[in-house]
Amino acid sequence: MTETCTVCKRKPPVYFRKYSGEKLCKKCFCESIEEKVRATIAKYEMLEFNDKTMIAVSGGKDSLTLLRILHKIEQEFPKAEICAVTIDEGIKGYRDEAVKLAEQAYAELDIEYTVLSFKELYGYTLDEIAEIARKRGKGLTPCAYCGVLRRRAMNIAAKKANATKLATAHTLDDEAQTVLLNLFHGDVWRIARVKPVTDEVHGGLVRRIKPLCEVLERETALYAYFKKIKFQSVPCPYAGTALRNDIRSMLNRMEEKHPGIKYTVFRSAEKIREALEESLEKGELRTCEVCGEPTVGRICKVCEVLEELRINVE
């Protein structure tokens, strides 16, 4: 007797989902991912029927998978719209290919999009910023600069496109890693900020959603593979922090031995967040005196960073 898919009971299985015990054929696997994303969106009330959602697409497997799935879901909601943005940070030999892959996907799915570069927005590419910081011998890591500037760039793009939501492709792996990273850094209050959908805190801040936050990264990769999505597989030359990399491999090892553990970490963080939110007062956001974007202080982090870079260049 040949084995068949746990769901359709007809086709041969191609994937064993350890944490659930299911053996799935290609079609049922892909449908299960789409269903999971639908369920996540519903559970966290990520989208209204008439939202215009901008999807942040880097050109990697996660974001191209998200684009494909949200494009499919959007067709079920006539009043909903999607569009996309690709941020070109200016990383030589890395970003060019990814932008091309993203544009191919936009053309194929007929999606309205923008490409926004650090250079045009801020006057510097990330490579230039990294070089300035390196020469000074102090300042943030390239990844820290990139994080601050990329989040802002996405928000600017979303507002320009009149988008009401901004979707990023953070997976369950990213979320579980971030929880442990914050715990290992002692940044407990940050656990309260890692959430599937951000609160509406300021008119100038488009609410961010993470529809893949309950999907394992290995499963977005498999989805992309089955759907023949062409994605960039070269990793970014700015390698990320040592601690996050260690946490990533540790969590992968743990998930291998204790299937479902990434999801449990994610759920634990939700419970911690609920408790933290009760005891934290919600910080009101102000408007940056320099650029007018939302900020916790008088001057926003982006303007601070840019000012610092400028002083150093002059």
Add this chain to the structure above:
Amino acid sequence: MTETCTVCKRKPPVYFRKYSGEKLCKKCFCESIEEKVRATIAKYEMLEFNDKTMIAVSGGKDSLTLLRILHKIEQEFPKAEICAVTIDEGIKGYRDEAVKLAEQAYAELDIEYTVLSFKELYGYTLDEIAEIARKRGKGLTPCAYCGVLRRRAMNIAAKKANATKLATAHTLDDEAQTVLLNLFHGDVWRIARVKPVTDEVHGGLVRRIKPLCEVLERETALYAYFKKIKFQSVPCPYAGTALRNDIRSMLNRMEEKHPGIKYTVFRSAEKIREALEESLEKGELRTCEVCGEPTVGRICKVCEVLEELRINVE
């Protein structure tokens, strides 16, 4: 030029404390551990000047180190008293040696002590309980039974000796492991229970303190080695849970690469606990209808476990 101890600047260092950068000679290292324990006791207000503290001694390096250090500290407080208890769980080929080592230490330091066995208290040795559970093919793991019954045994011993505090030798490693274990199990509310000193919640429950909770296990081992403390090094034949063992090795690897990370995890848990405690109402403890010991329900966990075992034996 030969290198000297960071503290006394005279003797040659024998230990490099990675997380602080100190290089310590034998004497300064041992003093630093004793000082740390004093500081922990003060910070968490673990002891009053006139407490009678019962120390739970298994015969391993951690508990014999704790016994030695608390014995030293006690001499500075004329109204304070210490005594000790060793629980004999009834683990063949393992516990006998440990009991002997503990008794040697008590004699050497002239400490009042009790040895209390599962057999006399509950009618079964842990070996017998494990065998019953194995035959039934269900029930708790030996370690889970042991945890429930040992905690109760310690409380009974402490009350008999009129002790006002019960000190256990949990190290920073144990505490950091437990935090992650609870997170990986999704038992977030339990993080609120892992604390250096328990609240006074019920007259029948002697408050427990963990004076080694800020000391690395490798440092209690080194202290025991320098002080020529004879301790049992054979591990318990009931090996603990797979998940805790994985977390232990993971944390050891992480501490090696990122010195201080165990302490950061411990501190993160304290912040989470504060938030959880605010949002949790404090549960009142009741009195078990069978044995009269403190319990959250009508019947305590110990009586539940014993009843289950009895049914099975009959």
